[in-house]
Amino acid sequence: MEYDPMIMDTEATGPSVKITEAGSHHVDFELQGVDLAFANSLRRVILAEVPTMAIDLVEFSANTSVLADEFIAHRLGLVPLNSKNVDDVAYSRDCDLCNDRCENCSVTLSLHARCTGDDIMRVYARDLVVDGGRANQWVGSPVITDPEGLGTVICKLRKGQELNVKCIAKKGIAKEHAKWAPTSAVGFEYDPHNKLRHTELWFEEDASKEWPKSKYADWEEPPQEGEPFDYDAVAERFYFEVESVGNLEPDAIIQQGIKLASVIQTVTEGEGGDTNGMNGADDYNNGPRSPDTGMVGSGWQGDAGYTTPGYGGGNTSTWGAGAATPYGATPYGQSHSNGWS
Amino acid sequence: MPPKTKPAEAALPADDVSMNDEPVGDSPSLNDDPHNPARMAFGEQRIRILPGSSDTAASFEFKGEDHTLGNALRYIIMKNPKVEFCGYSIPHPSEDLMNIRIQTWEGTAVEALEKGLDDLSDLCDVVEEKFIEARDEYGTPMEA
Numbered sequence: 001m002e003y004d005p006m007i008m009d010t011e012a013t014g015p016s017v018k019i020t021e022a023g024s025h026h027v028d029f030e031l032q033g034v035d036l037a038f039a040n041s042l043r044r045v046i047l048a049e050v051p052t053m054a055i056d057l058v059e060f061s062a063n064t065s066v067l068a069d070e071f072i073a074h075r076l077g078l079v080p081l082n083s084k085n086v087d088d089v090a091y092s093r094d095c096d097l098c099n100d101r102c103e104n105c106s107v108t109l110s111l112h113a114r115c116t117g118d119d120i121m122r123v124y125a126r127d128l129v130v131d132g133g134r135a136n137q138w139v140g141s142p143v144i145t146d147p148e149g150l151g152t153v154i155c156k157l158r159k160g161q162e163l164n165v166k167c168i169a170k171k172g173i174a175k176e177h178a179k180w181a182p183t184s185a186v187g188f189e190y191d192p193h194n195k196l197r198h199t200e201l202w203f204e205e206d207a208s209k210e211w212p213k214s215k216y217a218d219w220e221e222p223p224q225e226g227e228p229f230d231y232d233a234v235a236e237r238f239y240f241e242v243e244s245v246g247n248l249e250p251d252a253i254i255q256q257g258i259k260l261a262s263v264i265q266t267v268t269e270g271e272g273g274d275t276n277g278m279n280g281a282d283d284y285n286n287g288p289r290s291p292d293t294g295m296v297g298s299g300w301q302g303d304a305g306y307t308t309p310g311y312g313g314g315n316t317s318t319w320g321a322g323a324a325t326p327y328g329a330t331p332y333g334q335s336h337s338n339g340w341s
Numbered sequence: 342m343p344p345k346t347k348p349a350e351a352a353l354p355a356d357d358v359s360m361n362d363e364p365v366g367d368s369p370s371l372n373d374d375p376h377n378p379a380r381m382a383f384g385e386q387r388i389r390i391l392p393g394s395s396d397t398a399a400s401f402e403f404k405g406e407d408h409t410l411g412n413a414l415r416y417i418i419m420k421n422p423k424v425e426f427c428g429y430s431i432p433h434p435s436e437d438l439m440n441i442r443i444q445t446w447e448g449t450a451v452e453a454l455e456k457g458l459d460d461l462s463d464l465c466d467v468v469e470e471k472f473i474e475a476r477d478e479y480g481t482p483m484e485a
């Protein structure tokens with residue numbers, strides 16, 4: 001296979017990246033020479049599949065504040081934690097050094113505050129203290145960016161109230177819970193003049209007057225007066241605006257994001273090069289299947305009577321013994337004779 | 342007027358089916374829940390060929406993948422001149438599954454899928470390289 005997929009995209013230029021603005025918490029860049037599907041995948045990975053650290057378990061020893069335990073636990077989960085070089089941390093669920101959790105796959109933070117004065121006391125993220133070891137020197141420290149060095153407010157305490165908790169921070173991705181999101185926002189834009197008509201600009205009288213111009217509108221040629229619609233045109237320039245929460249440097253987020261490759265890798269790992277094991281085909285009578293090429297019913301629905309596709313039967317499936325549904329023990333797939341057939 | 346309630350037996354047609362309750366105590370554990378990402382642990386088999394496939398026309402089912410991989414992979418596989426057709430779908434939003442259909446002119450569908458994954462990987466590497474280049478050119482290091 002000797003073709004180069006990129007040559008077909010843009011005449012031999014290939015993808016290019018131009019950074020237009022960057023700071024400690026944001027990068028704006030333009031990605032060119034890739035297609036919409038890839039650019040959107042990059043956006044989606046940055047948004048939901050870049051691993052970070054966040055508090056996942058909270059043990060309460062004392063909570064006499066006005067807020068309920070679960071309320072505070074939720075707030076603690078949302079505190080951004082430094083995730084620099086988070087690759088050093090293992091996912092707790094597949095850490096091979098421990099059965100439950102260990103320093104290789106979690107960071108322990110403790111928080112102990114008691115209000116003794118007459119004034120209302122605020123408990124801040126800076127009061128979270130890392131206990132014990134961790135995979136590297138950064139991972140798990142609360143992100144504090146305000147000039148006073150306080151961080152976010154976790155709760156307020158009145159005289160005599162106390163909060164004493166132990167938090168376990170773990171590595172995770174935002175697809176599982178938004179607290180693991182590395183970004184507060186990812187701007188994604190293309191075709192500022194809507195030449196491709198991927199969107200319809202609703203208007204009262206005149207769309208060009210009523211819709212504000214994008215800041216990228218000046219970067220691309222506006223459509224000529226009366227220009228015919230180019231139905232061969234495809235989106236080519238994508239404008240990203242990545243805003244970090246502070247747990248990862250913005251360039252690290254994007255580099256991790258481009259490791260969409262890592263998504264691919266995890267998929268291919270199980271593949272093993274050939275179809276070996278990929279085939280649950282022959283003994284599989286229910287559930288999704290490829291359309292038959294000849295479109296002739298090959299008798300896979302041989303039994304008379306009603307069989308719910310995907311649910312009925314109770315036949316052995318690749319989902320494991322007994323249950324024919326992916327949901328494990330449900331009344332539908334559990335028994336081998338289930339009255340439906 | 343008599344009350345409109347029927348005797349209990351009459352409400353049960355002869356061919357009605359009695360359903361068992363879900364067995365108690367045998368509740369699905371965390372790892373049986375298909376929506377739990379933790380279930381994906383330990384490199385389990387995440388791709389399978391759906392039944393009814395031939396060498397040149399096959400559907401693949403990916404566990405735990407979505408439009409992120411689906412659309413990009415579909416595009417890159419379609420770029421392969423040996424491929425006649427490639428499309429993807431997410432059959433149901435509450436099942437964490439993504440299906441890719443590949444039909445080829447020559448070569449097998451599995452080869453086309455493998456090539457697609459490799460090509461996409463390579464594309465990622467190129468874009469990453471370009472990004473690092475652009476970042477170094479931009480100068481000011483981005484430090485948190």
